[in-house]
Amino acid sequence: MTQTSRAVRIHAHGGPEQLVVENVEVGDPGPGEVRIRHHAVGLNFIDVYQRTGLYPNAMPLSLGMEGAGVIEAVGAGVTHLKAGDRAAYAANPPGSYCDVRVMPAMNVCQLPDAIDFETGAAMMLKGLTAQYLLKRCPPVEGLNAGDFVLFHAAAGGVGLIACQWAKALGLRLIGTAGSDEKCALAKAHGAEFTINYRQEDFAARVKEITGGNGVKVVYDSVGKDTFDKSLDCLMPFGLMVSFGNASGPVPPFAPGILGAKGSLYVTRQTLFSHITSRERTQAMADDLFAVVEVGQVKIRIDQRFALTEVQQAHRSLEARATTGCTVLLP
Known part of the structure; x- marks a missing residue:
């Protein structure tokens, strides 16, 4: 089944004005993949590095490295997730600035019921980064x-x-x-x-x-x-x-x-050197989920932008005008 999704993409490196919302086609997940419909998407400085070309990528590039939502479908070989599961992730390749996407399942984790979607989207890349900094370095x-x-x-x-x-x-x-x-x-x-x-x-x-x-x-x-x-x-x-x-x-x-x-x-260091397997990703996520669920770590979301306001979101982040976490809402 093919459906249409809004996605934020760039066609050339540069400033926030390069960010455009386009309609793209999304199909069914292949082996080792899932299709996830986002309820919230996280904003991170790595997104800026990719947009400016500090971390170069092929064009056109869909941006975004973390998100949370509901699994719509799973491909062959995916056993830790099923359709209907609440899920969150920090993962490559980029592309989370969208309504729905197909992506590798390896770094996608079930989101505990006690953690809402906005928190899940805001916490994965930043929380897993804090985990490896404090526990693995x-x-x-x-x-x-x-x-x-x-x-x-x-x-x-x-x-x-x-x-x-x-x-x-x-x-x-x-x-x-x-x-x-x-x-x-x-x-x-x-x-x-x-x-x-x-x-x-x-x-x-x-x-x-x-x-x-x-x-x-x-x-x-x-x-x-x-x-x-x-x-x-x-x-x-x-x-x-x-x-x-x-x-x-x-x-x-x-x-x-x-x-x-x-x-x-x-x-x-980079997070993506640490989450190179399903088991390693899940162990780090479980550690993060545990401290959030018991309240030792509270995820502060101070900025919320609609997906269509992505240019302003990037401007605020680059100007260091943000605190805590920022999420985009599809």
């Missing part, structure tokens, strides 16, 4: 309750989840943000200390907070603007986890500086 000397960590963009979608989850794990999270209001938001969600990086030297403040010792881990999705000073925040053998480029990509650097600053470690 440990520094060489381990990460234990009482340890200091630094999290940039702490009032963003990933940041607010990480603040809460870190507190539940007993970590002492220092969060940075670009305004006093965003700092207050991060603190309300579990950050023990916050730093307005527009008003304070965050590296100096981190050293002050930690008694000159520094932090075990820095989690950085900002990129170019924060990378160099973040290295100065680390204690010897500390770990710099780069997982985004909101201010632009990190320029090349000489590895010798890592030795001079305390034999540091640096890693560039």
